[in-house]
Amino acid sequence: MELESLILNRIDFDYIFSLLSRVDKHKNGQKFKDLEVDIKDVKTLGLQVPDGLKYWAREIVEKLREEGFEVIISSSPTYGACDVDTELLKYVDYLIHIGHTKLLDVDRVIYVPYRVDYKLSEDALNLLKESVTERRIAIIGTANYAWKFQEIKMLLEKEGYEVILRMGRNVEYPGQVLGCNYSVLDKNDSDAILFIGDGIFHPLGAAIYSGKKVYRYSPLTNEFEIVKVEDFLKKRYSLIARASGCENFCILVSCKEGQNRISLARKILSKIEEKGRRGYILLTNEIKPEVIESFNFDCYVNTACPRIAYDDWKTFKKPLITPQELEIALGIRKDYILDRIY
Numbered sequence: 016m017e018l019e020s021l022i023l024n025r026i027d028f029d030y031i032f033s034l035l036s037r038v039d040k041h042k043n044g045q046k047f048k049d050l051e052v053d054i055k056d057v058k059t060l061g062l063q064v065p066d067g068l069k070y071w072a073r074e075i076v077e078k079l080r081e082e083g084f085e086v087i088i089s090s091s092p093t094y095g096a097c098d099v100d101t102e103l104l105k106y107v108d109y110l111i112h113i114g115h116t117k118l119l120d121v122d123r124v125i126y127v128p129y130r131v132d133y134k135l136s137e138d139a140l141n142l143l144k145e146s147v148t149e150r151r152i153a154i155i156g157t158a159n160y161a162w163k164f165q166e167i168k169m170l171l172e173k174e175g176y177e178v179i180l181r182m183g184r185n186v187e188y189p190g191q192v193l194g195c196n197y198s199v200l201d202k203n204d205s206d207a208i209l210f211i212g213d214g215i216f217h218p219l220g221a222a223i224y225s226g227k228k229v230y231r232y233s234p235l236t237n238e239f240e241i242v243k244v245e246d247f248l249k250k251r252y253s254l255i256a257r258a259s260g261c262e263n264f265c266i267l268v269s270c271k272e273g274q275n276r277i278s279l280a281r282k283i284l285s286k287i288e289e290k291g292r293r294g295y296i297l298l299t300n301e302i303k304p305e306v307i308e309s310f311n312f313d314c315y316v317n318t319a320c321p322r323i324a325y326d327d328w329k330t331f332k333k334p335l336i337t338p339q340e341l342e343i344a345l346g347i348r349k350d351y352i353l354d355r356i357y
């Protein structure tokens with residue numbers, strides 16, 4: 016029997032998928048073609064789930080135990096596809112990483128993406144037709160929505176749109192973006208962008224990255240809006256203004272393999288020192304005020320997941336900025352650009 020079938024038979028992924036709900040089983044099954052280790056040797060599994068899905072972890076473990084596996088659960092927050100628990104991997108034969116598509120080349124990791132099943136209702140289509148007046152549109156979204164974009168593309172094309180659905184770097188689906196990767200919008204020649212999915216972070220990033228008009232539609236809440244970047248940029252420039260007066264800077268480097276940018280940190284350190292200020296590199300597993308604020312630094316420059324600077328800055332007393340924002344603060348750069356890793 017083929018290895019992937021063996022794995023699929025021994026681990027009841029249908030059950031996991033049904034727990035995760037709204038998941039396309041067949042497409043998930045294709046993921047296991049990459050595995051090379053003989054399944055007979057697999058006794059111990061690690062389980063890593065993002066915070067939003069941790070509620071299901073115990074049930075998944077019970078099911079895997081029924082199949083004869085010993086399971087160790089990771090307590091890691093599992094921020095994204097970049098955040099594979101390599102520590103847990105030392106104790107297990109395979110690590111099941113739930114919620115994201117593959118990003119890193121780490122052996123013995125099984126990615127089980129979380130896919131939201133959704134449709135564009137007639138009402139939603141009518142709303143889009145009324146509001147999206149541009150004819151040539153690019154569709155983008157996170158993995159949990161992007162897996163259905165071929166279907167959405169056909170639907171929108173029937174409504175007369177010319178739909179651009181491109182593949183970015185280091186992603187699994189056409190149209191897929193990550194908070195640190197909008198490469199799908201490189202050389203984007205659309206008139207406007209339609210983001211389909213949850214939250215405002217990714218569409219905001221897409222608008223800044225591309226400089227184009229971005230519409231955001233959430234199939235879950237039926238919310239539809241044109242993304243506005245002004246408030247976001249106002250807040251960022253106020254942090255940059257605070258940073259420009261700082262004498263010393265702490266450059267934050269993540270221990271997480273997929274977020275570690277130590278060489279960038281070293282370059283930043285040189286730039287800071289060239290400008291006559293002092294810089295310090297701090298290696299940390301978690302970027303949280305309680306971990307960092309006991310040190311006496313004036314400003315933090317984040318080289319870990321870009322979302323930390325954009326989303327969490329309010330929880331820090333001192334300014335928390337991106338490497339590109341630091342360049343503006345030091346007078347090295349004029350234009351505002353988004354931080355990205357992949």
Ligand code: SF4
Pocket residue numbers: 094095096097098193194195196273274319320321322356
């Ligand atoms: S670095 Fe951040 S945005 Fe990028 S994959 Fe990791 S968690 Fe997601």
